[in-house]
Amino acid sequence: MKQEIYNTKLGRMLLGDSIEIAEKYLNRHYKNKFQLIITSPPFPLNAKKRYGNLQGEEYLEWFTNLAPIFNDLLAEDGSLVIEIGNSWQQGKPVQSLLHLQCLFGLVNNPKSDLRLIQEFIAYNPSRLPSPAQWVTVDRIRAVDSYTHVWWMSKTDFPKADNSKVLRPYSKAMKQLIETKKFNRGKRPSQHSINPTAFTKDNGGSIAHNLFEIDPIDLERDVRLPHSVLRFSNTNSNDYFFRGCREEGIIPHPARMHPGLVSFFVEFLTDEGDLVLDPFAGSNTTGYVSEKLKRKWLSIEIEEDYAYKSIIRFNDPELKATIKINSNQGGIE
């Protein structure tokens, strides 16, 4: 059973188990329709968070079974983007390999045709020291400060355009373009730099597969993609976070960074394309898609999270008309 919690001109937030909704509803109405599925699934955590996490083998099986579901919902040249953190073995200062097993589980699932197009790393220097016992108490491990972002597809050539997500030039590069003075010729890397290289202003440099989510040092020349810069740099002070604080609400504990979502939405879709987040939480994906004029569908199993995400759509910058559904019944 699913229920529509709210909708806007571009999207819908559904309440329910996304696996069940995919099998009973999306498969009938949205087969091969999503240009992008972007999500951070419930993480394989050892300590139970508020929402019920499966552990170990059970988690792996659940995760691997997502492959054919996503495969069927993706457009032929669509992309699947999954953000997932590291996990640690229970009670030991030893990293778990579960996330890697999950990746292999997805790409090796015989019922689907997914492949890893590229892995990205989202480095967050402001991450609180974790795993706390080993990092801050015993001081025997370094801070776990990044998540993996897997870009997958069922074709080798998913729709993508890196010119839509250029990074601002560094100060040095701006200077180079201005002065046109650089050392031409062979580099130690064997790259040969021709005389016209670096003389043209392309509006920015090509994005890397490493995101620096928050600036380490505000004085530093941080070079996130433009699209990331268009969103607040700090996830902990965006409209949603401030809205929650004003209303005395605890915000979702594991929100994706809106800049990261916007990077992939701009990189891999066009205006009007359809984006799905099957584990939507606070609906960062719906919010970003709405802002970037993409159609969206989000699914969240916890009623509380689904309702709280309404706050996002009050953001005046969004200019969204949101219709909250008071009808408590299911929809077909």
Ligand SMILES: C[S@@+](CC[C@H](N)C(=O)[O-])C[C@H]1O[C@@H](n2cnc3c(N)ncnc32)[C@H](O)[C@@H]1O
């Ligand atoms: C890591 S959080 C996602 C947070 C989200 N990306 C955001 O920016 O707020 C994972 C979410 O998946 C939800 N969830 C877990 N199992 C689910 C299922 N079977 N169907 C739908 N949602 C589910 C959890 O309640 C949780 O809110």
